[in-house]
Amino acid sequence: MSFSTALTRSGNTVIITLTGELDASTAVAFRKDIDRAAEGDVETLVLDLTDLTYLSSAGLRGLVFARQKMSDGVNIVLVKASDEVERTIRMVGFHHSVVFADSVPG
């Protein structure tokens, strides 16, 4: 299982690009990125899921962790969430806490 993340910061926006399979074994790496992202002043956290091939429930929990780690004022944007991921997020009620987008906001 391969999984990698890349974190870029531009002003008050942090973009984390997730590639591969996010599950229990790889969620730790993702959480570390979230910790790093939370260090500076952040207005928007963008999670680019375009190249994410699999998201397990532990991975989804990673997204919840991101929400909890960020202060309430921070917008969390999920880019290119698959239909199944978006549906699952809605059914467990997490959609109130995030914004879905088709592309990385400029």
Place this chain on the structure above:
Amino acid sequence: MTDVIRADLDWVDSFPTQQVAGYDVRPGRTMPFGATMVTGGGINFSIYSSAASAVTLVLFKAGEPEPVAELPIPDEFRIGSVWSMTVFNLDYENIEYGYRVFGPATEDFRDRFDHTQILADPYARAFSGRNEWGQEPDRSNIYPYRSRLTFEDFDWEGDQPLRIPSVDLVIYELHVRGFTKDPSSQVAQPGTYAGLIEKIPYLKELGVNCVELMPVFEFDEFENSRINDETGERLYNFWGYSTVGFFAPKAGFAATGKFGMQRDEFKNLVKEFHKAGIEVVLDVVFNHTAEGNEFGPTIHFRGLDNRTYYMLTPEGFYYNFSGTGNTLNCNSPIVREYVLSCLRFWASEYHVDGFRFDLAAILGRGPDGAPLENPPLLESMAFDPVLTDCLLIAEAWDAGGLYQVGSFPNYRRWSEWNGKYRDTVRRWIKGDEGVVGDLATRLVGSPDLYWARGACSSINFITCHDGFNLADMVSYNDKHNEANGEHNNDGANDNNSWNCGAEGPTDDPEIQRTRIRQMKNAMVLLLTSQGVPMILAGDEVARTQQGNNNAYCHDSELTWFDWNLVEENREMLRFVSNMIGFRHAHPSLREGHHPHGGDPVGCGYPDVSWHGSRAWQPDWSEQSRVIAMMRNGHNITGDDNHVYVASNTHWEEHRLELPGLPDGMRWHLFADTAAAAPADVAVPGQEPLLDDQHGITVGARSSVVLVGRPMAA
């Protein structure tokens, strides 16, 4: 400095001390029982058995038929009767776990250890095995209900239980799957927690503020599943009164169950209900388990500690006070602690607002089955610090003949499903004689039963999942349970129902009109009675179950809510909704004390008075079929409030003289079940002035509700 201390804390218990079956382990923590994450890594497994000689932790890769590893818990890890072990480096998301428990073979049947079976953890917070409702189980599975590891990271966004005062509650009993499974529900995920969320606006509009969910603890819909010989229909354990996992929400009710996210989905359901101002009460079944009798499956308790968890005869067989094969030994100290920790878990982890206890009389029986005067379990619940705000509702009888309505050990804390309310009101509505005095007692909150506890201890209901629903109560004289495949031998025979002139569906418009009127009459009485009203889902739209009064085994249109009825029976829905609104608008109908004819608020009228053909002169005779109740007190603005409810179960109309109102007040007509819609019920607060202030004609088998309001300026 702080960092150093924290690092040290993390370090404790973070390192394995040895290996078992190739896994890094260390001695575990005895408490809490179950499987929990340990700070710094590792999963702590802890399990209790009073007489086991050895315990092995069995690990599966999720979904694999055979275990991936078996880890005997070293005997030096045992403290007292508790085996605990912390295991490191588990792929926690992708494993299932269970136990093999070894124990002595004994002469009698009190112990039933069997290490060839893999046992589920009674404390497991999630199960796999029945992830998707109705998916045919693999009968060759050596471990059908598999314990899963879970996490507590749900974002509640500040949610907390609502703590709605009991006096204000209107309860609505529903089945999670049945409520939205029918395609007419038009929800995205029919039959699930997620689907139920989409119907919250409907419940809000109806006006109820508490839902009582029929069992949602993990159960097996395939338990006793069979094919009905006559119809060829597959029958299920649809209702779910047979628990497999007490700490786990039913995965098959979750659209996300296949991802193992049923816990999140259920929490989200509770959160959304709370946002809408609706409490969530769980119908819980602690009187027995899904392990059944001697011939039932071994799931957990039987193989773990049979003599502790079950009430046993001296020969070691199962007492059957539940009517389902076994009886949980609730007042043993161990089981008591188990039940309490389970309730605390649901109250704190899931934010539920209360519990309704199935066959609760069993919870007051001792290990030999004899009813206890002061049952430790019921007392512990009543005074439990975590459960302080939770409703505790007893179904105060059991299948062993113990009937405790009004006498359930209550500590002034427990409320009860008032079975006597149901029986009396049903008999009155169908027109029985000799009921009027008892009816009056029920309408004022059954002070004969609950004087010491208060009126809210009476959960008033006319229908519930057991027995006829409202439409069938006015359409059938006898039960018609043939579809259950038990030759109509199951289900209650004392239905106190009347079919209004024809058994079942009819084209006769007169009978149809009578039935609608009778249903409205029932709702008038229910929603103007002192105590807490409970409505069965679907009764507000006259849902029929075709005369089946025990539809526990049907996962079909017979039990599913048909949402087309919301349009077809809009008249009934409007009536019920406005009646609920009327109740909310008149605090004098829902006070905590029992009215007794005094004038506690000083409004110049007794808090309750009774009337007949002549005002102030009720007819209490055996033959009486007419009674009117006047309630007086204050309304929400603190002004004087007068409500008059007349019920006529005679087949002829009756002219009733009205009691006079204070100067400046006039009677207004809120409801008249004899009138054609929309004149049958007004919008609360917009009741039209009654032309004749001195008397009113109450139609045959009809009810009238009046409210005293100041004359329009």
